[in-house]
Amino acid sequence: MEIFTLPLTLILILCIITFTQSAPMFLGKYAKKPNKLSYKYETKHFTQRLDHFSFHDSGSFSQRFLINTNNWVGAKRKGPIFMYCGNEGDIEWFASNSGFLWDIAPRFGAMLLFPEHRYYGESMPYGSKEEAYKDKNTLSYLTAEQAIADYSVLLRELKRNFSAEGCPVVLFGGSYGGMLAAWMRLKYPHLTVGALASSAPILQFEDIVPPETFYNIVSNNFRRESTSCFNTIKESLDMLQSMGENADGLKQLAKTFHLCGELKTAQDLSDWLSSAYSYLAMVNYPYPSDFLMSLPGHPIREVCRRMDSAADGTSVLDRIFNGVSVYYNYSGGVDCFELDDDPHGMSGWQWQACTEMVMPMSSDPDQSMFPTFNFNHTYEQDRCMSLYGVKPRGSWITTEFGGHDFKTTWKNSGSNIIFANGLLDPWSGGSVLQNVSESLVALVTEEGAHHLDLRASTPNDPDWLVQQRTSEIRLIKGWIDDYNQETSSAFVM
Known part of the structure; x- marks a missing residue:
């Protein structure tokens, strides 16, 4: 961290020299490069608007997504669509480490969909990472809101192309992807029947958790x-x-x-x-x-x-x-x-942490x-101004998606979300660890780590992990059954 390049007072510099620690990126910039994805899929691209929230034409970009229809029973049988909300990195990496989806797709007759998050992997606006990451103007469209809108637009178009408008959609995501899955379910409930948000520190903002x-x-x-x-x-x-x-x-x-x-x-x-x-x-x-x-x-x-x-x-x-x-x-x-x-290719997270993903940390x-x-707001503002010429908006995420008094607000406005956490995972402290309602469910395991439940099953899985996945499958099946029953009744009427 280049602390001496920041426009800080001498006193603040001396404090930072003593020790500086911000939140680590969700996954790890020192992580190994992924092997070629072992699961079978097709790679496709979809043209997305650069700005979903303005009627001014700001341009477009090509969003990569992976799709597998080998187990899908088709639109006529209302085969479900399982969509993983891409995180802050190459989508193949997440697809290869989300074996739970691949494991359960055959039993549900489900299509699998893995859209890539804008500004990560190959889904770069402006034609290249160099141009996309050039300055605050080109980076300004890298937000969680825009990413969720990408997923929503892609999902509607894909369902139209497959004549699958009547097929239920279940969202999945781990870590930041789990946050996106939960937020998408809360913001666009008409597009999905539920979401599994694993290891999603959705409350790690402002003063919600210590x-x-x-x-x-x-x-x-x-x-x-x-x-x-x-x-x-x-x-x-x-x-x-x-x-x-x-x-x-x-x-x-x-x-x-x-x-x-x-x-x-x-x-x-x-x-x-x-x-x-x-x-x-x-x-x-x-x-x-x-x-x-x-x-x-x-x-x-x-x-x-x-x-x-x-x-x-x-x-x-x-x-x-x-x-x-x-x-x-x-x-x-x-x-x-x-x-x-x-x-x-996760360096875009630094921009997100300097704008809306402000997660206060202290020791x-x-x-x-x-x-x-202690978390120092002044230092973070100066650091982000030095890097990008922007100031963090620490209260924006809770304004946009909620979080304060979530037990009341989400109980009244949300449904069908599983918050899955293992207490060994340090991000679990910023997640939902108690049931909010009958359909906003917390599944908590003492020995679980970071979205372990989303990984592929193995012969070495402990009993508690098998039981956790069994509970998730039961809840997902209930969402799909309820949807099919309700839509069939509506059709008969």
Whole structure:
């Protein structure tokens, strides 16, 4: 983070040097590149308006979407359409890691649809990422509202083309995609029969949840495995800044952590490590996975084992390197590490976080292993002005979609949404963890991590995960059955 380029007062700069931590991107800019999608699909493109909310012609762009009709029973039999709301990255990555949809499509006779989020993957306005990301004017159409409108327009046109106007649609999404699925269900209820919003931190805005929630959950994931591991991490993060105060210290840190180039600031290394801890908490799955990185089952357990089992006399920072290598180099094929990488093209999230996706974060000195910090609105405004020439609108999301007093407002205005969360996931603290009504349902598992339920079933699935998916299938079937019954009755009348 280039803190010295920002137009801040000297006092604010000194505060930020102590420790700066904003919310990590939902998935992970250091994640591995995806393999070719193993599921069968067709790749298609649809011409979308650049601005759905103005009658001025602002142009158009080509939106990529993946579609599979192999199991669809057709329009005459009201075969359902399962649509995944694309996240902040390449749509093939999300499709390949949403095996739950592929698993249940045959039993429902469903069509699968994976539209890509505008400004991500290949769905770039203005013809290229360079042009689309050029400045605040070209980026101004990168919003959740525009993305949901894209999905709605595409869905209506696709149903028309397939003569499937009478077919029920169920939305799916994980993380930011889960937020989009829930918001689309709330904003456009006439287009769908329900939504599964998995690991969707839909309440992580303004003052709805305590700002320290995310990092407390990350910290508790490590503490529950090993108190000494927790303490080692906490001590190391406090050590980095003092070592980084001179060139010799930076050189030593670069050597200890096997960096490919020179280390400019200790904060860069601290961010790299903190990102790993956050993402490890998100993908703390009970079996091996390769969603973000190639990782073992219970990866935090393995991180702490490597830290705690180091030989007597091993330094704190060497223990940290041993542990963090589980995340960044579990396969052992990396010789040195780059601190800045974006294999999934997720850099657009920084714009979204500087405009409407303002998620306040802080670190609690009593509960967190991270250095103490508070969310600083002035710093965020200055940072975003420096990057894009815009100021964040921290209250816009709750104005547009709600969130305050959601138990009353959504109960009266919403229906048929599953909020699925695992309490190991640090984003669960910003999601809905209790039933809002009979049809706005919270499914919560103690051992679940980031949208684990959306991943493909495996022989290693624990019983609680099997039961969670069984509950989701039952609810989805109920939505579809109710829709078919109601539409059949209406037709008879």
